[in-house]
Amino acid sequence: MNSYDKLRPWTDIESCECETISSLVLVDMLTDNPIHCGFCRCEVDPERIELTTDETESIADWFSASNALYRLWLHSGEYENYAKERLLDPNGQVNIEGRQIAREISARIPTQMWFFHDTDDGEPTKCPVCCNALDTNVKWGAGQCQTCHIHI
Ligand SMILES: [Zn+2]
């Protein structure tokens, strides 16, 4: 992303072109849509996967809080440490809600929530929720915990 892009509307988001969507990750890629294909990482339109109005609303609601924290962390100012703490707390509101949503959508499409980590803190090897070793058989990211619906 270049500097100009930060002030531009997202008109040219890369959409998933996989023939079928076999998994989803809810992840903040600094766009307006956190629903991404687990295979190619591109964004997936909620209508394509037939999310209900309730599901779409709860994702939007969850995302408004989680992306606010993520942006505060990126901003590296007065709220950086606060935001990081909240994002890293497995019992924090955004993580509880995000995993709850992932669990619900998984009834139809296996879905995981991207769990925040700071690359300065090294590569994660354990699930931040259950502390078991991550399953590293992933297309992108460090690993996943299927039990906890976590992708990291
Ligand atoms: Zn895809």
Ligand SMILES: [Zn+2]
């Ligand atoms: Zn876990």
